[in-house]
Amino acid sequence: MVTYSVTVATGTTSYxxxxxxxxxxxxxEKGESEKTKLDKWLQNDLERGSVDEYEVKSPRDLGSIRWLRLEKVRFLVEDDWFCRYAMVRTPSGETLHFPCYRWLSEDDVIHMREGPAKRPTDDKSPAFLTHRMKExxxxxxLYRWKLWKPGVTKCIDAESEDNLHPDVKFDEYRRSDFEHALHVALGELFLKKFVNLFGSSWDSLKSFQRIFWRVKNNIGNYVMKHWKEDWFFGYQFKNGCNPCIIEKCSKIxxxxxxxxxxxxxxxGGSTLEEQIQKGNIYIVDFKVLDGVPANVIKGVQQYVAAPICLLYQDPKNRLLPIAIQLHQIPGAENPIFLPSDPENVWLLAKIWVRSSDFQVHQVVYHLCGTHLLAEVFCICTLRQLPSVHPIFKLLTPHTRYTLEINTRARNDLLGKNGVIIRVVASGGRGMDVIAQKAFEMFSYSALCLPDNLKQRGLEGLKDYYYQEDGLQLWFAINKYVKGIAGLYYKTDQEVCEDSELQAWIQDLLQEGFQELPGFGMPEAFHTREELYKFLTMVIFTCSAQHAALNNGQYDWCCWIPNSPCTMRQPPLTSKDDISVEQLMETLPDMSQSSVQMAFTWHLGRKLPNKILLGCFDEEYFTEEGAKKVIAEFREELKDIEKRIEKRNEGLPLGYEYLKPSNIENSVSI
Known part of the structure; x- marks a missing residue:
């Protein structure tokens, strides 16, 4: 009889x-051991966070261990179990590591392979190849495609989070936190009394403080003090919660x-043409909102505009608005507003731009540009890459909780009774139209940050910290991807011959992007560099890009006049002066303001127990070479963190969203 020592680790989260x-x-390779029950006499085995050791007997030496089979059998009541990993110590003293990180429910049977990543060409044994195919x-x-809306990416086939497999669901702590957070936002922030005051306008801009002061926020305080100032209006297009729409203007x-x-x-007396030639004129164009049907909230018509705004980078590197047009087609009732116009008129023109930016940020860049893309990458990874594949091991930490957060969002945030349709001007049918237009204007190159910034001509935009920090992160992630993937793909030919990798990109194009034939993604991977760039884009989108677009929502939107979720009166049609009362009747009412404040806090708040970029509590790679690359990646992220902190020390308003300590590995909120 031969004895093997087996260590089994149980998950650390509740239940x-x-x-x-x-x-x-x-x-x-020489047979199977005895089927051994993991149960020590008079001990509580397999408890939360436990690491238990057992002896497994075999009538003979098994040779190379191919699989470790785990079976769960119900006892009295169903009680799921989460296995982190198992380790086997052979009689010869060799230690084998078997990553798992899976739930066993009902009468599950799973087969775990040893840790080293394997491409399909690395597995010569028919048994291994059959196992890959079966998995x-x-x-x-389990993970099937479904069309959510025409003209956008497909999503997971699940009506609610209850339909998802336990492996992709929130853990108990995350679920409890998420479900109570919005209640806290409305209750603890004392907003409930305002939520029920639908249609009641605030009596002055100062009156917004009645809800604003419920949660103190340093950036929010700064916004409240400076939101009317032209330089601060322009600053937000560089370093606010939507730094993705501004472009250099080479021609009016x-x-x-x-x-x-x-x-x-x-x-300053210069000509427009001179400043265009110097590269100092920038533009934000909300043409994606043109023709979008505006929401009707509780029977009251709301309004959406599609403005164009021209900005000038002055000698102090401030970005100042110099002209605003509220609709795409010029005309007598669509004047161009200027800083020289009456104070309230110019202020309201800027507010219209900020409200349009709210719509575009939430739907185009945040929802479509991170959440929906991350979901497609997640589904393809689950469907086409077995757990032993190196790219599965690379990407799976960046897909954590994405399927559940998106499934919840489709029901709770974006559904027929969701928050968006209750308070946002573009909610309902308008959101569908914007999403379809968004994917028409998106492209693969636009998802790759260096290409995107070059296309928008932003090399000369000063104090653009999103660009500065984002590029550092892009190249750090790219180096990390090359380091990991380069361990398994030594030549371009090896990339071409990986049938599972090619099936992954095909599934992405033919299913996930079925509605978007002109997106411009590669139809197959032909070279290592092509693969590295694509994987960098995936990880960057799921981590840094989402952080840049998500984490500042409350900062910039808690002072409601700065980023109104809706406008209750039509856009201005003349430059005639307006009263404060007219301004207040246009801004969100008490109810809409309160809900905006609550849901932006809910989505932008710092999450408990989040897994930061570069931190992997689930150890999928067990090879020393991969561990070294991961350690180097972490050190580079620490260096980036230090550089950002040093830069921020000298700024009146530091840019924090792309500090690695604020970036989660995946889209999970």
Missing amino acids: SGTNNYIYITLIG LDERQK PENFPVTNDMVCKSL
């Missing part, structure tokens, strides 16, 4: 342990007839 029966069998077949039955659009006489005073 990870089990009182059901768990059996283990070692399967080697993918099971996953493809034909539908935006700004003349030199209109803006020469704002340009």
